[in-house]
Amino acid sequence: MLQGFADAPALYFYPLLAGLLLGVFQIVVFFAGSLSFGDSIADLLDGTSIGELFDWLNLGRVPISIIGMLLLVTFGAVGILLSDTLPLIPDWAYAFAAAPAAIGVTKVLGNGIARLIPQDESYAVSRGDLVGRTGVVTLGPLDDGHPGNVRVRDTHGDLHTIRARPADAGTVIEKGAEVVVVSGGDAPGRVFLVMPFGAES
Incomplete structure:
Protein backbone atom coordinates (compact mmCIF):
# COMPACT_ATOMS: atom_id res chain seq x y z
CA MET A 1 0.00 0.00 0.00
CA LEU A 2 2.80 2.41 0.91
CA GLN A 3 4.49 1.53 -2.35
CA GLY A 4 1.27 2.41 -4.15
CA PHE A 5 1.24 5.85 -2.54
CA ALA A 6 4.90 6.36 -3.39
CA ASP A 7 4.12 5.60 -7.03
CA ALA A 8 1.23 8.09 -7.07
CA PRO A 9 1.55 11.27 -9.18
CA ALA A 10 3.71 13.86 -7.41
CA LEU A 11 1.03 16.49 -8.00
CA TYR A 12 -1.18 14.67 -5.50
CA PHE A 13 1.28 12.68 -3.37
CA TYR A 14 3.14 15.71 -2.00
CA PRO A 15 -0.01 17.68 -1.04
CA LEU A 16 -1.29 14.55 0.71
CA LEU A 17 2.02 14.20 2.58
CA ALA A 18 2.06 17.91 3.46
CA GLY A 19 -1.50 17.66 4.78
CA LEU A 20 -0.61 14.73 7.01
CA LEU A 21 2.40 16.66 8.34
CA LEU A 22 0.11 19.61 9.10
CA GLY A 23 -2.07 17.22 11.08
CA VAL A 24 0.96 16.19 13.14
CA PHE A 25 1.86 19.86 13.56
CA GLN A 26 -1.65 20.61 14.86
CA ILE A 27 -1.30 17.86 17.47
CA VAL A 28 2.02 19.37 18.60
CA VAL A 29 0.46 22.84 18.81
CA PHE A 30 -2.44 21.43 20.84
CA PHE A 31 -0.07 20.13 23.51
CA ALA A 32 2.54 22.89 23.29
CA GLY A 33 0.14 25.82 23.28
CA SER A 34 -1.13 28.19 20.62
CA LEU A 35 1.14 29.89 18.11
CA SER A 36 0.54 33.29 16.53
CA PHE A 37 1.45 32.47 12.94
CA GLY A 38 -2.23 31.94 12.09
CA ASP A 39 -2.95 35.58 12.92
CA SER A 40 -0.10 36.72 10.68
CA ILE A 41 -1.45 34.66 7.78
CA ALA A 42 -4.95 36.03 8.36
CA ASP A 43 -3.62 39.60 8.28
CA LEU A 44 -1.68 38.83 5.10
CA LEU A 45 -4.79 37.44 3.37
CA ASP A 46 -7.12 40.16 4.62
CA GLY A 47 -8.87 41.97 1.78
CA THR A 48 -7.82 39.50 -0.91
CA SER A 49 -9.91 37.00 -2.87
CA ILE A 50 -8.00 34.17 -1.18
CA GLY A 51 -8.80 35.78 2.16
CA GLU A 52 -12.50 35.74 1.31
CA LEU A 53 -12.26 32.05 0.44
CA PHE A 54 -10.54 31.25 3.75
CA ASP A 55 -13.12 33.32 5.64
CA TRP A 56 -15.80 31.20 3.95
CA LEU A 57 -13.86 28.11 5.03
CA ASN A 58 -14.13 29.26 8.68
CA LEU A 59 -10.69 30.82 9.17
CA GLY A 60 -10.72 32.25 12.68
CA ARG A 61 -13.27 29.71 13.89
CA VAL A 62 -11.10 26.76 12.86
CA PRO A 63 -7.27 26.77 13.16
CA ILE A 64 -5.62 27.50 9.83
CA SER A 65 -3.50 24.35 10.17
CA ILE A 66 -6.68 22.24 10.20
CA ILE A 67 -8.10 24.07 7.17
CA GLY A 68 -4.81 23.53 5.33
CA MET A 69 -4.71 19.88 6.36
CA LEU A 70 -8.24 19.25 5.07
CA LEU A 71 -7.56 21.01 1.78
CA LEU A 72 -4.28 19.23 1.11
CA VAL A 73 -5.29 15.75 2.25
CA THR A 74 -8.57 15.82 0.31
CA PHE A 75 -6.92 17.21 -2.84
CA GLY A 76 -4.17 14.59 -2.70
CA ALA A 77 -6.43 11.68 -1.82
CA VAL A 78 -8.99 12.45 -4.55
CA GLY A 79 -6.23 12.95 -7.13
CA ILE A 80 -4.59 9.64 -6.23
CA LEU A 81 -7.93 7.81 -6.24
CA LEU A 82 -8.79 9.18 -9.68
CA SER A 83 -5.34 8.35 -11.06
CA ASP A 84 -5.83 4.73 -9.97
CA THR A 85 -9.40 4.60 -11.28
CA LEU A 86 -8.88 6.43 -14.59
CA PRO A 87 -5.21 5.82 -15.51
CA LEU A 88 -5.56 6.88 -19.16
CA ILE A 89 -6.26 10.53 -18.29
CA PRO A 90 -3.29 12.93 -17.84
CA ASP A 91 -2.37 13.48 -14.21
CA TRP A 92 -3.03 17.22 -14.28
CA ALA A 93 -6.62 16.69 -15.43
CA TYR A 94 -7.60 15.10 -12.11
CA ALA A 95 -7.07 18.47 -10.45
CA PHE A 96 -10.30 19.75 -12.02
CA ALA A 97 -12.16 17.31 -9.78
CA ALA A 98 -9.74 17.22 -6.85
CA ALA A 99 -9.71 20.99 -6.22
CA PRO A 100 -13.50 21.48 -5.95
CA ALA A 101 -13.73 18.31 -3.87
CA ALA A 102 -11.09 19.65 -1.48
CA ILE A 103 -12.91 22.96 -1.06
CA GLY A 104 -16.28 21.27 -0.56
CA VAL A 105 -15.03 18.72 1.96
CA THR A 106 -13.11 21.41 3.87
CA LYS A 107 -16.22 23.60 4.06
CA VAL A 108 -18.48 20.80 5.30
CA LEU A 109 -16.00 19.40 7.83
CA GLY A 110 -14.92 22.90 8.85
CA ASN A 111 -18.52 23.82 9.68
CA GLY A 112 -18.74 20.78 11.91
CA ILE A 113 -15.39 21.43 13.58
CA ALA A 114 -16.31 25.09 14.18
CA ARG A 115 -19.41 23.95 16.07
CA LEU A 116 -17.39 21.50 18.16
CA ILE A 117 -14.56 23.88 19.09
CA PRO A 118 -15.62 26.22 21.92
CA GLN A 119 -14.48 29.62 20.74
CA ASP A 120 -13.93 30.87 24.26
CA GLU A 121 -11.73 27.85 25.05
CA SER A 122 -9.69 28.31 21.89
CA TYR A 123 -8.77 31.85 22.72
CA ALA A 124 -9.17 31.85 26.53
Missing part, protein backbone atom coordinates in the same frame (compact mmCIF):
# COMPACT_ATOMS: atom_id res chain seq x y z
CA VAL A 125 -11.96 34.46 26.40
CA SER A 126 -15.73 34.27 26.61
CA ARG A 127 -18.04 35.53 23.89
CA GLY A 128 -19.03 38.41 26.14
CA ASP A 129 -15.41 39.59 26.25
CA LEU A 130 -15.70 40.59 22.59
CA VAL A 131 -18.57 43.00 23.28
CA GLY A 132 -17.34 46.55 22.81
CA ARG A 133 -14.40 45.46 20.66
CA THR A 134 -14.05 46.94 17.19
CA GLY A 135 -13.48 44.89 14.08
CA VAL A 136 -13.64 44.89 10.29
CA VAL A 137 -16.20 43.21 8.05
CA THR A 138 -14.29 40.62 6.01
CA LEU A 139 -17.20 38.77 4.41
CA GLY A 140 -20.21 40.89 3.61
CA PRO A 141 -22.12 43.03 3.23
CA LEU A 142 -23.86 42.45 6.57
CA ASP A 143 -27.65 42.69 6.36
CA ASP A 144 -30.77 40.92 7.63
CA GLY A 145 -30.00 37.83 5.52
CA HIS A 146 -27.28 35.27 6.14
CA PRO A 147 -24.63 36.38 8.66
CA GLY A 148 -21.29 37.60 7.37
CA ASN A 149 -17.86 37.55 8.99
CA VAL A 150 -16.17 40.16 11.15
CA ARG A 151 -12.55 39.97 12.27
CA VAL A 152 -12.00 41.16 15.85
CA ARG A 153 -9.05 41.20 18.26
CA ASP A 154 -9.70 40.52 21.93
CA THR A 155 -8.00 42.18 24.87
CA HIS A 156 -5.13 39.68 24.62
CA GLY A 157 -4.49 40.59 20.98
CA ASP A 158 -5.76 37.24 19.68
CA LEU A 159 -7.64 37.34 16.40
CA HIS A 160 -11.21 36.03 16.08
CA THR A 161 -13.44 35.71 13.04
CA ILE A 162 -17.05 35.87 14.23
CA ARG A 163 -20.35 35.43 12.41
CA ALA A 164 -22.30 38.66 12.66
CA ARG A 165 -25.23 40.69 11.40
CA PRO A 166 -26.35 44.29 12.03
CA ALA A 167 -27.97 45.03 15.39
CA ASP A 168 -30.52 47.32 13.71
CA ALA A 169 -32.95 45.71 11.27
CA GLY A 170 -32.69 47.09 7.75
CA THR A 171 -29.10 48.25 8.18
CA VAL A 172 -26.54 47.27 5.55
CA ILE A 173 -22.85 47.32 6.49
CA GLU A 174 -20.45 46.95 3.59
CA LYS A 175 -17.38 44.76 3.47
CA GLY A 176 -14.32 46.56 4.82
CA ALA A 177 -16.35 48.76 7.17
CA GLU A 178 -15.27 49.15 10.77
CA VAL A 179 -17.84 47.96 13.29
CA VAL A 180 -18.25 47.52 17.03
CA VAL A 181 -19.63 44.36 18.65
CA VAL A 182 -22.74 45.17 20.72
CA SER A 183 -24.06 41.68 21.53
CA GLY A 184 -22.14 38.64 22.76
CA GLY A 185 -23.24 36.02 20.28
CA ASP A 186 -26.10 34.61 22.36
CA ALA A 187 -28.39 34.44 19.34
CA PRO A 188 -28.96 31.04 17.65
CA GLY A 189 -25.85 29.90 15.83
CA ARG A 190 -23.62 32.17 17.91
CA VAL A 191 -24.33 35.14 15.65
CA PHE A 192 -22.97 38.39 17.08
CA LEU A 193 -24.71 41.72 16.57
CA VAL A 194 -22.65 44.69 15.43
CA MET A 195 -23.09 48.35 14.59
CA PRO A 196 -21.05 50.68 12.38
CA PHE A 197 -18.24 52.10 14.47
CA GLY A 198 -19.18 55.52 15.84
CA ALA A 199 -22.92 54.91 15.39
CA GLU A 200 -23.70 53.70 18.92
CA SER A 201 -25.16 57.08 19.82
Whole structure:
Protein backbone atom coordinates (compact mmCIF):
# COMPACT_ATOMS: atom_id res chain seq x y z
CA MET A 1 0.00 0.00 0.00
CA LEU A 2 2.80 2.41 0.91
CA GLN A 3 4.49 1.53 -2.35
CA GLY A 4 1.27 2.41 -4.15
CA PHE A 5 1.24 5.85 -2.54
CA ALA A 6 4.90 6.36 -3.39
CA ASP A 7 4.12 5.60 -7.03
CA ALA A 8 1.23 8.09 -7.07
CA PRO A 9 1.55 11.27 -9.18
CA ALA A 10 3.71 13.86 -7.41
CA LEU A 11 1.03 16.49 -8.00
CA TYR A 12 -1.18 14.67 -5.50
CA PHE A 13 1.28 12.68 -3.37
CA TYR A 14 3.14 15.71 -2.00
CA PRO A 15 -0.01 17.68 -1.04
CA LEU A 16 -1.29 14.55 0.71
CA LEU A 17 2.02 14.20 2.58
CA ALA A 18 2.06 17.91 3.46
CA GLY A 19 -1.50 17.66 4.78
CA LEU A 20 -0.61 14.73 7.01
CA LEU A 21 2.40 16.66 8.34
CA LEU A 22 0.11 19.61 9.10
CA GLY A 23 -2.07 17.22 11.08
CA VAL A 24 0.96 16.19 13.14
CA PHE A 25 1.86 19.86 13.56
CA GLN A 26 -1.65 20.61 14.86
CA ILE A 27 -1.30 17.86 17.47
CA VAL A 28 2.02 19.37 18.60
CA VAL A 29 0.46 22.84 18.81
CA PHE A 30 -2.44 21.43 20.84
CA PHE A 31 -0.07 20.13 23.51
CA ALA A 32 2.54 22.89 23.29
CA GLY A 33 0.14 25.82 23.28
CA SER A 34 -1.13 28.19 20.62
CA LEU A 35 1.14 29.89 18.11
CA SER A 36 0.54 33.29 16.53
CA PHE A 37 1.45 32.47 12.94
CA GLY A 38 -2.23 31.94 12.09
CA ASP A 39 -2.95 35.58 12.92
CA SER A 40 -0.10 36.72 10.68
CA ILE A 41 -1.45 34.66 7.78
CA ALA A 42 -4.95 36.03 8.36
CA ASP A 43 -3.62 39.60 8.28
CA LEU A 44 -1.68 38.83 5.10
CA LEU A 45 -4.79 37.44 3.37
CA ASP A 46 -7.12 40.16 4.62
CA GLY A 47 -8.87 41.97 1.78
CA THR A 48 -7.82 39.50 -0.91
CA SER A 49 -9.91 37.00 -2.87
CA ILE A 50 -8.00 34.17 -1.18
CA GLY A 51 -8.80 35.78 2.16
CA GLU A 52 -12.50 35.74 1.31
CA LEU A 53 -12.26 32.05 0.44
CA PHE A 54 -10.54 31.25 3.75
CA ASP A 55 -13.12 33.32 5.64
CA TRP A 56 -15.80 31.20 3.95
CA LEU A 57 -13.86 28.11 5.03
CA ASN A 58 -14.13 29.26 8.68
CA LEU A 59 -10.69 30.82 9.17
CA GLY A 60 -10.72 32.25 12.68
CA ARG A 61 -13.27 29.71 13.89
CA VAL A 62 -11.10 26.76 12.86
CA PRO A 63 -7.27 26.77 13.16
CA ILE A 64 -5.62 27.50 9.83
CA SER A 65 -3.50 24.35 10.17
CA ILE A 66 -6.68 22.24 10.20
CA ILE A 67 -8.10 24.07 7.17
CA GLY A 68 -4.81 23.53 5.33
CA MET A 69 -4.71 19.88 6.36
CA LEU A 70 -8.24 19.25 5.07
CA LEU A 71 -7.56 21.01 1.78
CA LEU A 72 -4.28 19.23 1.11
CA VAL A 73 -5.29 15.75 2.25
CA THR A 74 -8.57 15.82 0.31
CA PHE A 75 -6.92 17.21 -2.84
CA GLY A 76 -4.17 14.59 -2.70
CA ALA A 77 -6.43 11.68 -1.82
CA VAL A 78 -8.99 12.45 -4.55
CA GLY A 79 -6.23 12.95 -7.13
CA ILE A 80 -4.59 9.64 -6.23
CA LEU A 81 -7.93 7.81 -6.24
CA LEU A 82 -8.79 9.18 -9.68
CA SER A 83 -5.34 8.35 -11.06
CA ASP A 84 -5.83 4.73 -9.97
CA THR A 85 -9.40 4.60 -11.28
CA LEU A 86 -8.88 6.43 -14.59
CA PRO A 87 -5.21 5.82 -15.51
CA LEU A 88 -5.56 6.88 -19.16
CA ILE A 89 -6.26 10.53 -18.29
CA PRO A 90 -3.29 12.93 -17.84
CA ASP A 91 -2.37 13.48 -14.21
CA TRP A 92 -3.03 17.22 -14.28
CA ALA A 93 -6.62 16.69 -15.43
CA TYR A 94 -7.60 15.10 -12.11
CA ALA A 95 -7.07 18.47 -10.45
CA PHE A 96 -10.30 19.75 -12.02
CA ALA A 97 -12.16 17.31 -9.78
CA ALA A 98 -9.74 17.22 -6.85
CA ALA A 99 -9.71 20.99 -6.22
CA PRO A 100 -13.50 21.48 -5.95
CA ALA A 101 -13.73 18.31 -3.87
CA ALA A 102 -11.09 19.65 -1.48
CA ILE A 103 -12.91 22.96 -1.06
CA GLY A 104 -16.28 21.27 -0.56
CA VAL A 105 -15.03 18.72 1.96
CA THR A 106 -13.11 21.41 3.87
CA LYS A 107 -16.22 23.60 4.06
CA VAL A 108 -18.48 20.80 5.30
CA LEU A 109 -16.00 19.40 7.83
CA GLY A 110 -14.92 22.90 8.85
CA ASN A 111 -18.52 23.82 9.68
CA GLY A 112 -18.74 20.78 11.91
CA ILE A 113 -15.39 21.43 13.58
CA ALA A 114 -16.31 25.09 14.18
CA ARG A 115 -19.41 23.95 16.07
CA LEU A 116 -17.39 21.50 18.16
CA ILE A 117 -14.56 23.88 19.09
CA PRO A 118 -15.62 26.22 21.92
CA GLN A 119 -14.48 29.62 20.74
CA ASP A 120 -13.93 30.87 24.26
CA GLU A 121 -11.73 27.85 25.05
CA SER A 122 -9.69 28.31 21.89
CA TYR A 123 -8.77 31.85 22.72
CA ALA A 124 -9.17 31.85 26.53
CA VAL A 125 -11.96 34.46 26.40
CA SER A 126 -15.73 34.27 26.61
CA ARG A 127 -18.04 35.53 23.89
CA GLY A 128 -19.03 38.41 26.14
CA ASP A 129 -15.41 39.59 26.25
CA LEU A 130 -15.70 40.59 22.59
CA VAL A 131 -18.57 43.00 23.28
CA GLY A 132 -17.34 46.55 22.81
CA ARG A 133 -14.40 45.46 20.66
CA THR A 134 -14.05 46.94 17.19
CA GLY A 135 -13.48 44.89 14.08
CA VAL A 136 -13.64 44.89 10.29
CA VAL A 137 -16.20 43.21 8.05
CA THR A 138 -14.29 40.62 6.01
CA LEU A 139 -17.20 38.77 4.41
CA GLY A 140 -20.21 40.89 3.61
CA PRO A 141 -22.12 43.03 3.23
CA LEU A 142 -23.86 42.45 6.57
CA ASP A 143 -27.65 42.69 6.36
CA ASP A 144 -30.77 40.92 7.63
CA GLY A 145 -30.00 37.83 5.52
CA HIS A 146 -27.28 35.27 6.14
CA PRO A 147 -24.63 36.38 8.66
CA GLY A 148 -21.29 37.60 7.37
CA ASN A 149 -17.86 37.55 8.99
CA VAL A 150 -16.17 40.16 11.15
CA ARG A 151 -12.55 39.97 12.27
CA VAL A 152 -12.00 41.16 15.85
CA ARG A 153 -9.05 41.20 18.26
CA ASP A 154 -9.70 40.52 21.93
CA THR A 155 -8.00 42.18 24.87
CA HIS A 156 -5.13 39.68 24.62
CA GLY A 157 -4.49 40.59 20.98
CA ASP A 158 -5.76 37.24 19.68
CA LEU A 159 -7.64 37.34 16.40
CA HIS A 160 -11.21 36.03 16.08
CA THR A 161 -13.44 35.71 13.04
CA ILE A 162 -17.05 35.87 14.23
CA ARG A 163 -20.35 35.43 12.41
CA ALA A 164 -22.30 38.66 12.66
CA ARG A 165 -25.23 40.69 11.40
CA PRO A 166 -26.35 44.29 12.03
CA ALA A 167 -27.97 45.03 15.39
CA ASP A 168 -30.52 47.32 13.71
CA ALA A 169 -32.95 45.71 11.27
CA GLY A 170 -32.69 47.09 7.75
CA THR A 171 -29.10 48.25 8.18
CA VAL A 172 -26.54 47.27 5.55
CA ILE A 173 -22.85 47.32 6.49
CA GLU A 174 -20.45 46.95 3.59
CA LYS A 175 -17.38 44.76 3.47
CA GLY A 176 -14.32 46.56 4.82
CA ALA A 177 -16.35 48.76 7.17
CA GLU A 178 -15.27 49.15 10.77
CA VAL A 179 -17.84 47.96 13.29
CA VAL A 180 -18.25 47.52 17.03
CA VAL A 181 -19.63 44.36 18.65
CA VAL A 182 -22.74 45.17 20.72
CA SER A 183 -24.06 41.68 21.53
CA GLY A 184 -22.14 38.64 22.76
CA GLY A 185 -23.24 36.02 20.28
CA ASP A 186 -26.10 34.61 22.36
CA ALA A 187 -28.39 34.44 19.34
CA PRO A 188 -28.96 31.04 17.65
CA GLY A 189 -25.85 29.90 15.83
CA ARG A 190 -23.62 32.17 17.91
CA VAL A 191 -24.33 35.14 15.65
CA PHE A 192 -22.97 38.39 17.08
CA LEU A 193 -24.71 41.72 16.57
CA VAL A 194 -22.65 44.69 15.43
CA MET A 195 -23.09 48.35 14.59
CA PRO A 196 -21.05 50.68 12.38
CA PHE A 197 -18.24 52.10 14.47
CA GLY A 198 -19.18 55.52 15.84
CA ALA A 199 -22.92 54.91 15.39
CA GLU A 200 -23.70 53.70 18.92
CA SER A 201 -25.16 57.08 19.82
